[in-house]
Structure formats: C-alpha cells, structure tokens
Amino acid sequence: MQPLANVTPLRPAQRAxxxxxxxxxxxxxxxxxxxxxxxxxxxxxxxxxxxVLVGPSGCxxxxxxxxxxGLREPTSGSILINGTPITKPDPDRVGxxxxxxxxxxxxxxxxxxxxxxxxxGIAKAERRAKAEEALKLVGLEGxxxxxxxxxxxxxxxxxxxxxxxxxxxxxxxxxxxFAALDEQTRMTMGDELLRIWAATGKTIVFVTHSLTExxxxxxxxxxxxxxxxxxxxxxxxxxxxxxxxxxxxxDVFGSLRDRIWRHIRKSA
Amino acid sequence: MKASTLRWLIVSILIALxxxxxxxxxxxxxxxxxxxxxxxAGFADAGEYGQALLVTLYEVGLSMLFACGGGILxxxxxxxxxxxxxxxxxxVSSLYAVxxxxxxxxxxxxxxxxxxxxxxxxSIYGFLPTMLATAAGIQTIDPQLLLAARSMGATLSQRLVxxxxxxxxxxxxxxxxxxxxxxxxxxxxxxxxxxxxGIGYLISRxxxxxxxxHVFAGVLLVLAMAVAFNAAIRWIxxxxxxxxxxxxxxxxxxxxxxxxxxxxx
Numbered sequence: 001m002q003p004l005a006n007v008t009p010l011r012p013a014q015r016a017x018x019x020x021x022x023x024x025x026x027x028x029x030x031x032x033x034x035x036x037x038x039x040x041x042x043x044x045x046x047x048x049x050x051x052v053l054v055g056p057s058g059c060x061x062x063x064x065x066x067x068x069x070g071l072r073e074p075t076s077g078s079i080l081i082n083g084t085p086i087t088k089p090d091p092d093r094v095g096x097x098x099x100x101x102x103x104x105x106x107x108x109x110x111x112x113x114x115x116x117x118x119x120x121g122i123a124k125a126e127r128r129a130k131a132e133e134a135l136k137l138v139g140l141e142g143x144x145x146x147x148x149x150x151x152x153x154x155x156x157x158x159x160x161x162x163x164x165x166x167x168x169x170x171x172x173x174x175x176x177x178f179a180a181l182d183e184q185t186r187m188t189m190g191d192e193l194l195r196i197w198a199a200t201g202k203t204i205v206f207v208t209h210s211l212t213e214x215x216x217x218x219x220x221x222x223x224x225x226x227x228x229x230x231x232x233x234x235x236x237x238x239x240x241x242x243x244x245x246x247x248x249x250x251d252v253f254g255s256l257r258d259r260i261w262r263h264i265r266k267s268a
Numbered sequence: 269m270k271a272s273t274l275r276w277l278i279v280s281i282l283i284a285l286x287x288x289x290x291x292x293x294x295x296x297x298x299x300x301x302x303x304x305x306x307x308x309a310g311f312a313d314a315g316e317y318g319q320a321l322l323v324t325l326y327e328v329g330l331s332m333l334f335a336c337g338g339g340i341l342x343x344x345x346x347x348x349x350x351x352x353x354x355x356x357x358x359x360v361s362s363l364y365a366v367x368x369x370x371x372x373x374x375x376x377x378x379x380x381x382x383x384x385x386x387x388x389x390x391s392i393y394g395f396l397p398t399m400l401a402t403a404a405g406i407q408t409i410d411p412q413l414l415l416a417a418r419s420m421g422a423t424l425s426q427r428l429v430x431x432x433x434x435x436x437x438x439x440x441x442x443x444x445x446x447x448x449x450x451x452x453x454x455x456x457x458x459x460x461x462x463x464x465x466g467i468g469y470l471i472s473r474x475x476x477x478x479x480x481x482h483v484f485a486g487v488l489l490v491l492a493m494a495v496a497f498n499a500a501i502r503w504i505x506x507x508x509x510x511x512x513x514x515x516x517x518x519x520x521x522x523x524x525x526x527x528x529x530x531x532x533x
Contacts, residue, residue, distance in 0.1 A: 069419050070419075071415065071418060071419055089418055089419050089420065089421050090421070091419075091420050091421045094419075096416070096419040096420075098412055098415065098416055098419075099412065102410075102412045102413060102415075102416040104413060104431065104434070104435075106434045106435070106437075115417075115420060115430075116420035116421065118430075119417075119420055119421055119422050119426055119430075120421070163420075
C-alpha cells in the first residue's frame, strides 16, 4: 500500500454534513414479542468526519444506519442531518453505499451511477456528464459501458460509491461495503475510500465487522453493544493521516484495537 | 466442429433419412411417407391447410394473449403480496400437476366444439406456468436492490417500472417460453380430440382414413409453428435480457422454472 502523499484534505470550516442523533430508540414487534434493537442512542458527528460503527452482530449498527438513511423511522428520539430531521430518504443530504450486489445488473456502470439522477428526471446529457465525473473520481474512467457482471468485486463497489456520490450529498453512509471482498482488495479499497473522502470532504458513517478496518479508516470509532443496542464507547483515533500500512503494527493501533475488542467480547 | 454446425448437420441428416428410409422400403409408407410425398400432398391441398392454419393461428394467438397477459398480471400481483402467495401458490402448483386435458371434454360441453372451447382450454393450460414463473421472478428479486432504489428516493411506481419489472424479466421470459409452448400444445391437442376445424382436426381426420402423407403435412405445419414461436422468444430474450448471464440468482431461478415446469399432457 502506498501512502497518500499527494492528496491535500479539503477541510473548510463551515460546511453541511453535521449529524445529530438524539435519544434514538428502535423497537421491533414480531409475533407478539417486542425486541429492543436500539435504546437511548445519542451521537454527534461533526461535518467531514470519518466515523466507523462497530459492534457484535445484532447490536443495531445497521439499523442505526438505515435510520440515518431515512429508510426506517426511529421509534423514539430524532435524527438531524444539516440541522433538520430526516424522516424519509433524501438523496440531496444522504448517499448510501450498500454491500456488494446492490448494483442493477441490467444497467451499465454509468447507467447505474445515473440512476438516482434519472429518478428525478434530470436530462440525459447532464446525467451522463455527472456520472462520468463520479466514475472518474472513483478511478473507473473508461469503464462506464460495462455491465456489473463484467466488473470485479472491487470495481463494483467503486461504482456503488460513485452512485452514492453522484448527487454530491454532504453525508455518505456505508453499510459493510467491503464485506464481500477478499482481504487484498479490501485493503486497496480502504485506501481508495480515504483518497475519495479526502478529495470530497464528505461526512462518512461506515459500518463494519472488521476492527482493523475500523481503526485504519476512522477519525472516530463508535462501539456498540447488543440487546439492546447501545453505545458503549466512543474513541478518537489519533493516528496521523495519511494512514499507512506500517501503522497497523504500531502500538497506538494495537491498543485501540484491543480496547474495541474488549468491549465486543464483553457484550457478545 | 462448432456446436451450431453440428446441429445443422444432424437436422440435415434427419431430413435426408426421412426421404431415403421410406424410399428404400426400410419403413412402410403408411408409417412414414417420404418427405417429398408429404410436401406434395400438402401443397396439393394448400387451400385446405391454409384455412386450417388460419383457424389454429387465430386460436393460438388469442390463447397466447390470455395465457401470457393473465399469467404475467396475476403472477406479478401474487408474487408481490405475501398473503395471497402463501394461499394460492401451493394450489396452483398442484393444479399444474393435473393433466388438464381430461377436462377438455367438459369445456366442449360448456362452450361447444368451435374455437371458444380450444381458446379457453389452451389459455388455462398456458396460463399456469406463466403465472408461476412470474410470481417466482418477482419473489426472487434481491431485496437489496429495492432498498438501494428506495435510498435514492425512488417512489413506488418508479421502483415497479425501473427495478421490479427489469429484474423479473429473465424469469418471466422463461415462463413465457413454457407457457407459450403449452398454448400451442393445448390448441392442437384439443383440435385433435373434438372439433371441426384447424390443423389438429386435419391431422386427426386424415389419420382415420390412413392418409399418412396428409397427416405428416399437418405435423410439419405444427412443427413450423413451434419453431417460429421459439425463435420469437429467443429474439425477445436477446433484446431485453442481456444481463441474464450476470446474476447467478436470476439464472438459477430461470433454470428452476424451466426444469420444474413440464407439460402434464
């Protein structure tokens, strides 16, 4: 892995992309029983931060992400993005990148990226131009005419990221986006994502199972526990940027990862 | 040798054998008249065959419309609503295993021996697999795709037109292929059983007077119809399902359908 020396992070002082999660709870009702998926979750994320959610399976981190995306309404509490509540999907404020296989297989890469624009009736020429720009940003210039089955797993995820960014929302949500990728591709994609993040200055909320990935990518790691899902720790990753492969074996990295692991082992 | 060349070779050999074997006296002409004799018999009575073909095509066309239109519509509804699906799908599946042709005499009692009874019978016959395939196609759509569309702000109708329909196309087409083939079978078989017109009727009538060349001329026409139908489906498939190779899920579902659905004549 190469350090990202030639990229200067864009960090304007005032910018959209602030997230406020206030006392959010989520209760599922299934066949008579009530399951508390999330309880009393409060979290503040400043614009431009890279925040990673980790926790054992069933801790509600994906549920929390779905609520941030407006795909699920909280049972209690509220979520504000850019200072206003989010109650339904709003692609102007929030882009979402899912796990693999969320690309439409009957559309080409560029048509997939254009999809959210097409939904809003934006003219073909403008759509194409924006899609090309987004594909270029994720390093897929010239691959626009390919169908998803003609792309590798990593390339598919790049297209997904381009699709999430094409409307230039201040917030990008990512639900275990690299879970289906092999280790090497996963590392490369992590660096790619950091490059894209630095170039765009988005607020990123990233859900993962991998503790290494969490510490490597994040400014802040939010650790959650299961049943009911709560936030049990919120740590700042003080490692300098750009992050490098050597840091993975350093003391700072190790102690952060150990701290997260102790929480998870306790609650799992 | 390429597979397609080989296929053509096999077909050519079969055609040649059709001519040579009866001529050499290896097969009695009553069992299989030579191809040339069959064709001459057919052309000699071209008017009669033409008339019969029109009747059969009319019946097939209308049945196709009912079977495929109704099958896709109802399949889409049942596939997208969980409750009716649980209720209806097992019934339809078991109904499908019944050789419906036993009901055909009843259809003639209700609707007479004209085209109506054939159309009704063939429509139901082809409707079942089309519906089953469409319901399965809708059901097997990856929920992640719908979630992604929703996250991008897609409305319900946008999700239907831009996600559900294109995602269901491969399975629906494989259902159409089986359903359409069954419509042809249904029409021809019902014509052969009880009727006064159509290719099936001609085949059946010439058989009773042991006129083999005329029987086989009719068989050739039915064969041509089936081949033309298959070519049409293939053309549609090529037009709108280029992505079929892409998703293993859709491909497996399509294979499932065409494998599981066999005519129960």
